[in-house]
Amino acid sequence: MRSDYIIRPAAPTDLDRLVALVLALQRHVEMSDPALWRLTEQAQKDLPERLAARLDDAVTRILVAEHRRDGVVGVLVGRVMADERYIPARMGFIEQVFVAEGHRRQGVGVRLVAEICRFFAERGVDDISLRYAVGNEGAVRFWAALGFAPRIVTAGTTRQALAARLGTFIAPNAGSAAETPDVPGKTV
Ligand SMILES: CC(C)(COP(=O)(O)OP(=O)(O)OC[C@H]1O[C@@H](n2cnc3c(N)ncnc32)[C@H](O)[C@@H]1OP(=O)(O)O)[C@@H](O)C(=O)NCCC(=O)NCCS
Numbered sequence: 001m002r003s004d005y006i007i008r009p010a011a012p013t014d015l016d017r018l019v020a021l022v023l024a025l026q027r028h029v030e031m032s033d034p035a036l037w038r039l040t041e042q043a044q045k046d047l048p049e050r051l052a053a054r055l056d057d058a059v060t061r062i063l064v065a066e067h068r069r070d071g072v073v074g075v076l077v078g079r080v081m082a083d084e085r086y087i088p089a090r091m092g093f094i095e096q097v098f099v100a101e102g103h104r105r106q107g108v109g110v111r112l113v114a115e116i117c118r119f120f121a122e123r124g125v126d127d128i129s130l131r132y133a134v135g136n137e138g139a140v141r142f143w144a145a146l147g148f149a150p151r152i153v154t155a156g157t158t159r160q161a162l163a164a165r166l167g168t169f170i171a172p173n174a175g176s177a178a179e180t181p182d183v184p185g186k187t188v
Contacts, residue, residue, distance in 0.1 A: 054135040090124055094129075
């Protein structure tokens with residue numbers, strides 16, 4: 001039930017739960033595409049300190065969804081980014097959102113987004129961006145339901161796969177200009 005959850009800014013006492021939820025999100029994203037970048041063990045160890053610092057960061061808002069029985073079951077991290085070279089000069093970035101299994105499809109995600117939207121509005125932000133992994137179907141559907149559409153696509157491959165592809169375009173013995181200096185009489 002909607003009234004079973006409250007949405008509020010995270011407090012230092014939520015830190016353990018925040019770390020658990022952010023790591024669960026990381027695992028979820030990694031599972032959606034094993035080729036995606038993974039978090040090192042060191043970065044996982046550093047996470048409590050990093051999150052604690054962000055609780056004090058004026059341009060960041062960490063929100064939690066607290067269930068009356070199960071405690072903190074959802075998190076959203078949003079940030080205001082400013083760059084005067086662009087119009088608009090400010091944008092809101094939703095960095096992370098995660099709702100624990102068993103609490104999904106009850107409107108918790110939408111309520112977290114609604115609350116970060118209020119934070120962005122207070123800071124004069126009109127444009128909101130986020131990233132999600134292509135294979136993360138739940139996220140794709142959730143963001144599409146909220147009207148988010150791809151505007152910039154980040155595409156990737158490995159260098160080895162790229163080299164193999166390039167080989168289908170460039171004959172194996174055709175080196176680059178740097179490798180084949182213009183030697184009189186030499187045929188490439
Ligand atoms: C994505 C996520 C945050 C959504 O949270 P949630 O609390 O379940 O979302 P809501 O209940 O507010 O859903 C709102 C609407 O989004 C859509 N939606 C959400 N999850 C969906 C899913 N798995 N499949 C299809 N539509 C979905 C629906 O339209 C839903 O409305 P409805 O339930 O009335 O049909 C949650 O599924 C989650 O934590 N997933 C794992 C982590 C993740 O992928 N995070 C996003 C990384 S960018």
